[in-house]
Amino acid sequence: MNILGISAYYHDAAACLVRDGEIVAAAQEERFTRKKHDSAFPVEAIAYCLAEAGIQAEQLDHIVFYDKPFLKFERLLETYLAFAPRGFRSFATSLPVWLKDKLFQKSMIAKALTALWGDSVDWNKRLLFSEHHFSHAASAFFPSPFTEAAVLTMDGVGEWTTTSLAVGSGNSLSVQKEIHFPHSLGLLYSAFTYYTGFKVNSGEYKVMGLAPYGEPKYAKAILDNIIDVKKDGSFALDMSYFNYCTGLTMTNAKFDALFGGPPRQSESNLGQREMDLAASIQAVTEEVVIKLARGVARDTGQKNLCLAGGVALNCVANGKLLRENIFERIWIQPAAGDAGGALGAALGAYHIMLDQPRKPASGLDSMKGSYLGPQYSQDDITGRLTGRGAVFTIHTDDELIEQTAQALADGKALGWHSGRMEFGPRALGGRSILADPRSPTMQKLLNLKVKYRESFRPFAPSVLREDVAAWFEMGTDSPYMLLVADVAADKRRQMTAEENALFGIEKLNVPRSVIPAVTHVDYSARVQTVHEETNPRYYRLIKRFKEITGCPVLVNTSFNVRGEPIVCTPEDAFRCFMGTELDVLVVGNALLRKTDQSPSMAADYKASYELD
């Protein structure tokens, strides 16, 4: 039984192939087309999934789309009716898009499939549609290690739902409660993302990264005026502060008046006000998430919790939720955003519509470490790199690990392209930039000379699973970098009064632990635990680094520059290597040093991608 899940047309198009309940392949379209958050029909991701499974299109039993266009259209109409005559401009802008394309999504998808695979099969008959939040819930529960769990999904909006509570048991999943549009925690966070001058749908991470620089001075104003949060975590927004139902912006003049000024202009200087706003919305989000989780625990009596939806990518809130000890265990879908909807849609069809049993997860869960994307054989890598004019040497695994660990210990910034590509927004040691976290200058160097991104943004650590409790205040698995924990007290350095008085980025430049490159200004770190069973090669690398340096931690950031999708092919990795100040590149068993490459191949790379 082969089921293809698809998400597309809004943001983060992706495809996933499930065979007899096993996730065989999953990838986001952006990785192939090199367009960040590409929403186009995922032609290349689908082709990859079929190739990975070694099947022809005719062997697909069902193709499942991750949301329901008619239901979304219903929301669109009823929202405009509720606000009419306000919102005519927005209506006039979006309606033609719907009437031309979105309303006819079923035939659009069938046509796209026919264009891909011909008309020997009536694709319409194999096409199914899953509700957006149901897809999220399925992606959170079915791959989790739990036989029973409460499932909480939170995002901007699906069709109507913005937050849902479900209970999963065996191969069943039943939705118990929902909060509907326009009341949305994701859209509230996006409103502040917009207001602090970042891009909606991609800048939310930056707001989260900015929050520790500020004080939650506006949290009370938000709770008193904008959002009414009940004891069980259910909430309602005062829509008079927002413009997203009727206009082309997220917030309006009343919102500006409450927070004392207009939105920050994109790319202009960040001030204390933006930092305080970020801290405030982060604090409110955490409060709502924790209240929701408490309500869920009380209502369902479940001991385990699964999370998905864009808000579940807020790893700071996830870390706080973990420390509240409301649930015994928490599992978060690594592709918690819309890309993961493709996975949930396919799994939901298999287990619920076809009533197929779940197999118990072997190892941590059924996600295979989220290494579900393409990989390349050494012969293929050699051919591709040679074709690009790269100068490289090929080593055995042992030699490669030794040389790479040594280069990292020597302070080199290193590109690491190894095994299958990750599914989801985080690089987890398949397509990563790695560095020594002990270096006090590494954070600045990576931000400004390798990633070309804002200097206030921190980096995340990868740590051997067995060493996590000694280095961070956390004892659980965090294989997908979705939990934030503080650096262990004995690894921290106390700040002097003078250092504490520093402002903004100056604060980040003061080493505050023995691993300063991955320690944020509040001592927090977005931890990835590395497990031998899911990524043995990466595990071995860190282990060897630990033997050399005594430190079982590496800086792990995604292999890309600002605005670029994470690299996919060896050529992408080589291009990024030559366009940045990375010192060393590892692709499979090939090792490249920048000093060996022809300087004529260096290109001005950072201008190649639109800023995110």
Place this chain on the structure above:
Amino acid sequence: MNFVSELWAFLRVRKKLWLMPIIIVMVIIGGLLVLAQGSVMAPFIYTLF
């Protein structure tokens, strides 16, 4: 035709038949807008709808 019957079935199941006249009017207005505009703008808020 298939599309119309699916839309009809959807509205019946959702008990939203009252939306039908509105949809018809909107299709007419939308059609005019498409003709008037020539191209379709999709603002950033597009992702919501």
